[in-house]
Amino acid sequence: MEKNLYPDFAICDSGMGGYPFYKALKERLPDASIVYVSDTENFPYGNKLYGEIVDLSLAFISKVEKQYYPKNMIIACNTISITAGQMILDTFQYWNNIILTLPPIKKAVSISQNKRIGLLATNATIESQLIQNFINFHSDEYAIIPRADSNLISFIQNNYRGSTLEERMEAIKPAVKFFKSTGCDVVILGCTHFLNLKYEFIKSSENAFKVIDSMEDVINLAVRIYNREKKN
DSSP states (O other): OOOOOOSSSSEESSSSSSHHHHHHHHEEEEEEEEEEEGGGGOOTTTOOHHHHHHHHHHHHHHHHHHHHOSEEEEEEEHHHHHHHHHHHHHHHTSSEEEEEOOOHHHHHHHOOSSSSEEEEEHHHHHHHHHHHHHHHTTTTTTTEEEEEEEHHHHHHHSSSOHHHHHHOOOOHHHHHHHHHHOOEEEEEOGGGGGOOOHHHHHOOOTTTTEEEESHHHHHHHHHHHOOOOHHH
């Protein structure tokens, strides 16, 4: 972690999944000071048990706090946000703003035509009580079809840099085939690692399904917070 005290934002993830958030926020706010911090020592979070994720997440955020003292924080990780998000909010409630990243299931429900929605995420996210509650709540009308893909997350973390388009398209084939075969017309990228391959997912879908994520909503909220703070 490089020293950059009191940045406007610290963007945190278990690995490189949140890097698209960093790029997007920097494009929107070129004058803002932003640090990107990843807990690669404990990557991946998505295959760990609930208690371990909570402990690691709280320790990670505490380390970021002591290292940088950021004004605001973006948790650019669905697994951390879903599993430990409320505990992070309760523990660090003196912070200006902590923005969580959650799968946009409500948005998917609003745009799905055939009421079959795919969720590509980590094991921890899919098995979480929050996501299970969402699935059960909509079960009478919508089928939310989950797929955990730790192999693809590992590819993105370890092999994405320097990979060819052909290699990336090959890596997403099993997931794309799965969602096509299950008839989904909307697929949620419920792990920020997958945002690094959003172009490839859209291209490979061949218009069979729409690909959505929550990054735009998170970035829009961060921009509003930044502009409000600059006015005060």
